[in-house]
Amino acid sequence: MNILVSLLGSTLDNHGRGEGRWGVWRPSVALAMQEELHFDRYYLLYQPDFRALCRRVEEDIRTCSPDTEVIAEAIAFRDPWDFGEVYSKLYDFSREKNFSAEEHDYYIHITTGTHVAQICLFLLNESHHLPGKLIQTQPTRRNCARGSFTVIDLDLSRYDLLAQRFAVERDNDLDFLKSGIATRNARFNGLIETIERVAIRSTEPILLTGPTGAGKSQLARRIYELKKMNGQLKGSFVDVNCATLRGDQAMSGLFGHKKGAFTGAVSDRAGLLKAADGGILFLDEIGELGSDEQAMLLRAVEEKRFLPLGSDREEGSSFQLICGTNRDLNAEVAAGRFRSDLLARIDLWSFELPGLAERREDIEPNLEYELNRYAEKSGKRVTFNREARKRFLEFALAPGNAWPGNFRDLNAMVTRMATLASGGRIDLETVNREIARASGRHPDAEPDAGLASLLGADYAVRYDLFDLAQLKKVVEICRQSKTLAEAGKKLFAVSRRNKSSSNDSDRLSKYLARFGLDFRTL
Incomplete structure (x- = not known):
């Protein structure tokens, strides 16, 4: 079933009077005149003040397409230019109808209505609340009353040129995250592709794990720079090594303090969370944070609020958190050294960077x-x-x-x-x-x-020096011996005397094989 949703155009649909109306372009009626299109159901949304016009347009639609079921739906806008109100009313309409793109084909007409209403229809279509394809109509000189139409599919991957541009842009983003290095490791490249999607689409915390020196700090900074290039951030990148934070200095460094909060607090301090407002806070070695700092950090991440030391007034900071660690935080939770609720909050996006x-x-x-x-x-x-x-x-x-x-x-x-x-x-x-x-x-x-x-x-x-010292002596004995058996007798003389070894040649062959060696080639 083909279903159309359209807004009554109080100006464009009101052109013409009497029989003369059939010689002018009226968008809502023109849709019913298209030979290439047929709608089984036509939702015509109108404001109550234009009920008479709606009835006239309904009749003309039925005249052009008798098989089309026209359903007029009144939607009252106090101010048709108020974006919040218009979007809310159209959203309610979409939820009430519970449209299902799996069962029917939908078309959303975006030619009529105020510019605000057209934008709202576009947004509801893009978010799939009003599923289907957009349809745009326009008058033509050849058949002025019927005009023409264009169907727009918001699945942009269908447009080859756009898809190519998106692919180039994504390749550039991936290249940027890899610092321009043409990496060849499939696991790492796949990891970076996922991180790129998350970095662009999400503001939730990111957890980077992996051994020391694997590149966590550099990747965190590249994520920040990528988001900033895409206009998603206005604030700074604040890099903190949690291993350097201890005691009052940890609380003060992260959350700030008021003058006199503790000995040595001679002036107010904003703190690193405040410095990261609008940007990214990278907490490297987060497993080193103390339990009190972990509790305050959890609240700051969830509520964007925290209490500086010595203050009775909360501060706010909206930042994205990226954490780095070379520890197994699940093991730290089991050992009681890391809060399970904080781990659950920062582990939504977790990426393990492989070592070199x-x-x-x-x-x-x-x-x-x-x-x-x-x-x-x-x-x-x-x-x-x-x-x-x-x-x-x-x-x-x-x-x-x-x-x-x-x-x-x-x-x-x-x-x-x-x-x-x-x-x-x-x-x-x-x-x-x-x-x-x-x-x-x-x-x-x-x-x-x-x-x-x-x-x-x-x-x-x-090889360990221990193994090399032993191997060097074994090779020396082998080179002094004419046969494998002779070398075995020399090397395992004590074992032979104590009858703890029954096949010296086999034992020596297996030892040499550990190093990829053979007696005959020594």
Whole structure:
């Protein structure tokens, strides 16, 4: 069933008198004259003062389309230019009819009525209270009475050009959140896509979890900058490390204080929540907050109100909260160190950022990013020579390299190498010294050539020193022995004497296999 909702046009629908009215364009009647359209039901909304005009238009609609059921609905507007009143009355109409787009096809006519009424119909259609498609009519010279019509579908994804523009804009937003880094990790890219949608559409708290150095602070700032670019924020980005807040200083720092509230409070202080009004408050390491601060923060997030220390008057601040932590807050709740109600409030949008070791394919593009950052800060452009770059990436991508400090480690390594680079080029020697430093060896100490040839140049970051010391002795014995059995007898002599080992060769083979080695290739 096709159902039309239209407002009676007190001016446009009142054109013409007698038989002459059929020669002029009247929007409400013209809709019933369209050969390509047929409406089974026609809701004609009118103001009571125009009841006579409504009856005349009703009759003319039935004349043009006898099969159309015309339902005239009176809606009284005290002031048809009062947006609040008009929207409220049209909203009530939509709720009363309980239109269902799944059962029928709906058209909302937006040509008649005041501009305010047309805007209200548009908004109700966009919010699906009046579902369906918009229809717009206009007069034409060829058939002046019938005119023409245009159907507008607010599903903008149907419009190819608009869809392309939205796609480009979204790609730009994603690129911005990733600081322009062409990241390759599928999990991280999917995470950023979700964060972009949430950042643009929501003002609810966001919780960023993940290991230290995974980029939580930087991402929080990029979310702020993205929202500000889109005109969604007017306030500042306030970055707070909760691990630095203790005692009265924590309360005072967050919520402010009045002069004399405690020893040392020599003047009023607004507090960081107030500073974030209209912007974003980023609480890094939120798991470090004390219980009293947690309780006050919960109220501030829910009610946008808080009480500064020493004050009997509440302050207000409307901010979006982003929290960061490397702790398991559910475990903290279980241990009684974190409020369950606060966690429930800040955990609506929770995103776990993977560490660098889980995003090894992103190391190479991040390497370029770190070099660019160094250039911006120092004013000096530095690059790797080919051999040095290859060597560093071998080290960086090695499975045994855990990157415990994540991007902070990468930034520190690049900064050191770039600073020591001669002539703006990082050479192999500089890279090897940095790898030695990262591997826990003295930079001037020579690597073990024997183990390096067997296990790879990055062996020192993949195996514990304990295992390497043992393996070095085992390899030495194997190389001195003619057969696997002979090496096994030497290595497990005590076990043989005590009869605690029955197959020395098998035992030795399994040990070497742990390192990907075979006796025949030693």
